[in-house]
Amino acid sequence: MRSAPTVLHLDMDAFYASVEQASKPSLRGKAVIVGGLGPRGVVATASYEARVHGVHSAMAMAHARRLCPHAAYLIPRFALYRRVSDTVMGLLHELSPLVEPLSLDEAFVDLEAGECGERLRAAAPEAMAAAVRETGERLRADIAAATGLTASVGIAGSKLLAKIGSEAAKPDGLVVIEPGTERAFLGPKPVRTLWGVGPATADHLRRAGITTVAEVAEAGEAELVRLLGRAHGASLYAMAIGHDDRPVVAERDVKSISVEDTFDVDLTDRARVRAEVARLADRCVKRLREAGRSGRTVVLKVRHYDFTTLTRSETLRAPTDDPVVVRETADRLIEAIDTTGGVRLLGVGVAGLADFTQEDLFAQASQASQAIQAGLTGQPDRVGSDARPETRGAAPEERRADTALASAPVPETPAHRWRPGQDVTHEEYGPGWVQGSGVGRVTVRFEVPGGVPGRVRTFPVDDPRLSPSDPLPLVS
Known part of the structure; x- marks a missing residue:
């Protein structure tokens, strides 16, 4: 734990929905819900005007429509969200070279690094809290001026407390947790406030008479280990008493890159399933190349009509960012899975990431030979032009029908x-x-x-x- 509140956590308020409200003047102050608009769509973000009706992230869109029928329901525009995120992250980097992004709208900042750290260290100990607060308020003002959006900020001596502080500051606020006040700040909060405490753990603790963070701390480490196991119990006790010594890490190592789609109607046609897998493989490779990465392991995810989910993977001999290799590997994986009962979700990912590619030349030659042979035999496309994938929030260039092993776009109606x-x-x-x-x-x-x-x-x-x-x- 640090002796001064120099870890900052920034969280943009209802980010996607707020961008839409700022972009569309007629939606200011109105309920806005962003996400997949099909029957099986999921809410990505709801504005605060929609949240008062009970709408929240990860809720089924059909349920959201019942709770808030008067809201504006919009597709995500990720290109714009990334552009706004780049502006916000640029302002964070002006504060400190140590910025740890968690998502497009959320990041940790180490205020002890760079010029900001020099200014804070120059402040008298009794003026430190005021100097930190001024830094946070100036950041929020700069973000509002550059984007027109509001942000909530938590500043504390650890990442755990800074994140909980930003949540307490929402919406459009700032919370500074000074050293020595951590236990008083955390104590009254419910156990679900602590990282790693989901519904099952919370219910287990509730049956033991533990419902607040203060009660977790009072239970003691030995009792928590008995209830939850050594690793989870010890970690939970440390968080309950405010201990968290994790540093802000400027570069987070991405372990995999993946894409997935939930379909409005279960897919039962085998050719359509293969076409969707090919399309997802191409989208995955596009993201892989945008990140400047390659990978050795291709992962396929299939969720059946009854919500059972299967994951299959194949590890290649060398990292690749070749769409043909990823597409054909994913196609081999789907061939081994029975989809006759209906498929509700498909996903394709690449793991084992590297910063280089080293393709097997013999494999490429074999693939080229197979492609030429297929062309000579005049094999017809396995998917007609009427096979249109309905994807959640897909960009215009991604709303297309693909052949089973190729990605030739079909004109939209x-x-x-x-x-x-x-x-x-x-x-x-x-x-x-x-x-x-x-x-x-x-x-x-x-x-x-x-x-x-x-x-x-x-x-x-x-x-x-x-x-x-x-x-x-x-x-x-």
Whole structure:
């Protein structure tokens, strides 16, 4: 534990939903829910206006619609979220060279490093808390000016307390936990506040009469070890008394890269299943290359209609970022799994990551020979042009139908072109976003970030003057 509160945890408030509200003036102050919009979609983020109705992340979208039918339901726009995240992370790096990102909207910062640390060390001991608070408030103001969004910040002597502090500060607040006050701060909180305490552990502790963090500390390490086992019990006791000496790590090692989709209707056609696996393999390789990585192990995930989940993997002789290799390996893995009962979810990932590739030339030559041979035999595509994968929040270039072993895109029909929240532009009316579509029509609201709520107009879905566009920046 540090003798001064110099570990900062930043958490953007309802990040995806807040970006949508900032991007779309007509949604300011209204309930916004972002996620998969199909029957089996899941909520990614809900605005605070939606949360008062009981909507939360990871909730089934169908349940969210029942709780909050008046909300705006939008597809995720990850390209824009990443752009805003880069701006926020840049501001964190101005504070300190030691920034540990946890996700697009969350990170730890070590305030003892860099120029910020020099300023804090120059402050008198009695002025340290005030100097730290000023640093946190200045950061929140800078983020608001650069993005138009709010953030919550916790600052403490450890990562555990800083994260709990930022949660207590939500929304749009700052909590500084000074050394010596940790036990008083943690004590009244429920046991679920501590990392690693899920519903099962919480229920186990409740049956033993332990419901708050203070009661965990009072139980003592020996009793917790008896109840939960040595590793979990000792770890839980240390957290309950505020002990956490983990450092802020600037570079977190990513162990795997993966993508997955849940389908609105169970897939029973074998060719369609293979086509989806091929498409997911291509998306996975795209992310792998964007990260500048390669990997040795291809992993396939299959969730059946009854929610049973299987994972299969194959380790290659050398790291690869070749889409053909990953696609064909995933295809071999799906061949060994019975999917006749119906498939609800598919996923493809690559693990055993490396920073280089060293392909087996003989394997590549064999693959090329097989491809040439297949072309000579004139094998037809195994999936027709009407096999359209419906994916959660897929980007336009990802909403395509693939052949079983190739990825030739099939043109979209106008009826499937427009998704709620999608950015568009009209030759006459300019930039806007899709509010909804159906029965051959698409409704668009024309407005821009930082402006006033715009006009709504409706067009035929195949109007040639209307086209998809890239998101506009939140702050010009």
